[in-house]
Amino acid sequence: MDTPRFYYFYSLVLLVLVNVPSFASEDERPNIILIMADDMGYADAGFTGSNDINTPNLDALAANGVIFEQAYVTHPFCGPSRAGIMAxxxxxxxxxxxxxxxxxxxxxxxxxxxxxxxxxRLQDVGYKTALIGKWHLGASEVFHPNNRGFDYFYGFLGGGHDYFRIDMTEPVDEGYLDGLMRNGQPAGFDGYLTTALSRDAVSFIKQHVNDSKAQPFFLFLSYNAPHGPLQAPAEDIQRHSHIENNKRRVYAAMVDVMDRGIGEIVSTLKETQQLENTLVFFLSDNGGPIPTERHPYAGNGSSNAPFKAGKGSFSEGGVRVPFIAHWPKKIAKNRRFSLPISALDIAATSVGLAKGDSSQLEGVNLVPYIRGDNASPPHKYLYWRGGAYVEGRWSVRDAYGNKHLFNVGSQAPTLYKLHDDIKEAHDIVGEEPDLADALHSHWLNWNERNAPLKIHGYREYHRLRNEFYKQAVPNK
Ligand SMILES: [Ca+2]
Incomplete structure (x- = not known):
């Protein structure tokens, strides 16, 4: 062969190899669907032990995938938990x-x-991305989902929404009665909001598969159910008449409608031959809100059994959540994973599988752990930090169930051995001061790289704003 020509040909081949991503010819990368419930209690799915609320569709996903027995979100309430997951x-x-x-x-x-x-990051490597439902990470244009990684957005920008109505003549601070949006345009919904979100997710999947079988998609189906206001269609509440507690009866109906919507998503994946190679995550964004001594009428009727406390607390009831993954192609059915994992792992797993840029991500790709290729704990330590109304509070646990925390509402730090004391009932900080010190050192070390609290909570914000305008508006 003529030598210069050979090199020319050879470098051309190399150029092509270097420039064409390896997934271009045959894309094996999975679709990814992240389904999130809002304020759902740990014990309120069949697969976590509920006996008065049926979730057959979630249970089927759990049985045909993996149940994470020690799955944690990074914060015990909505916005911060979701911020960690998205980032x-x-x-x-x-x-x-x-x-x-x-x-x-x-x-x-x-x-x-x-x-x-x-x-x-998924968009950058060719995924079509969609958010349907709740955002809660900022309402101005710069935070808009379409400007932060989503090709498609249908839903609402605040922390929740009325389930039946839009009423722009009756503005409320947190936008619960505002119109919905679809890609920057005003939008509405028919009937019950949870059903409308499920319906939109089904349409998105069908349309995407119809338009482009080759391109994988990422869908974040971000339900506001079963977050307040407690509202459900009358016939669904009626179907739960076996539940005596009024709140829990409505709550059960809300979870039930969400579960049926998830069933529709799974059916659509089957119909479009996408189920086999779609990784579906399901979790709740924080523990269920339950009545407390200070707020005996609080809560949405959820149960975090067998854990202590709920939403807002660093106890297990606030941060340990129902969490499953389903991916028939790569994850064997009937799996239970018992080491601690973090909601931050969703991003690392997804970006890892998509072959995207994982720099700065703090979670781990869970797949090698689930499949048993890596038997070590995915996380040696998990950390929590207070903010807003709970500044100065912290929590840390290790992979072996030792948990040291200065909890919301506590007078002093406590220490528990979760493996013997799942209810966090026996504080042993006095008996094991060295263990407590070691855990706290890890937390302090971790905290060195954190930023100070940057934004006010919504209550404080509205209080300051109202104070300001009260002074500014003359009485005459
Ligand atoms: Ca929430």
Missing amino acids: GRHQARFGFESNPAFDRANTVMGIDQKEKLFPA
Whole structure:
């Protein structure tokens, strides 16, 4: 062969090999669907032991996939937990530790613009991305889902929404009666909101598969169910008449409608031959809110049994959540994974499988652990940090169930051995001071790389704003 020509040909081949991503010819990368419940109690799915609320569709996903027995979110309430999940980094790294107030004009009140959210990382490597439902990471244009990694958005920007109505003549602080949006345009919904979100998710999948069988998609189906306001269609409440407690009866109906929607998603994946190679995650964004001594009428009727406390607390009831993954192609059925995992792992797993840019992500790709290729604990330590109304509070646990925390509402730090004391009933901080010190040192070390709290919680924000305008508006 003529030598210069050979090199020319050879470098051309190399150029092509280097420039064409390896997934271009035959894309084996999975679709990814992240389904999130809002304020759902740990014990309120069949697969976590509920006997008065039926979740047959979630249970089928659990049985045909993997149940994570020790799965944690990084914060015990909505906004910060979701910020961590979307960024794939602990939200304390960028100071997002309170629920942002709903304010379309405020370009500070949302998730740090410097954070590259994981859907944007998927977008960069060719995924079609969609958010359907709740956002809660900022309401101004700069935080808008379409500007933060989602090709498609249908839903609402605040922390929740009325399930039946839109009423722009009756504005409420957190936007619960505002119109919905679809890709920057005003939108509405027919009937019950949870059903409308499920229906939109089904349409998105069908349309995407119809348009492009080759391109994988990422769908974040972010239900606000069963977060308040407690509302459900009358016939669904009626079907739960066996539940005596009024709140829990409505709550059960809300979970039930969500579960049926998830069933529709699974059916659609089957119909479109996508189920086999779609990785579906399901979790709740924090523990269920339950009545407390200070607020005896609080809560949505959820149960976090067998754990202590609920939403807002660093006890297990606030941060340990129902969590499953389903991916027939790569994850064997009937699996239970018993080592601690973090909601931050969703981003690392997804971006890892998509062959995207994982730099700065703090979670781990769970697949080698689930499949048994890696038997070590995915996380030696997990960390929590207070913010907003719980500043100065912290929590840390290790892979062996030792948990040291200065909890919301506590007078002093406590220490528990979760493997013998799942209810966190026996504080042993006095008996094992060295263990407590060692855990706290790990927390202090971790905290050195965190940012200070950057935004006010919504209550404080509205209080300050109202105070300000009270002074500004003359009485005459
Ligand atoms: Ca929540």
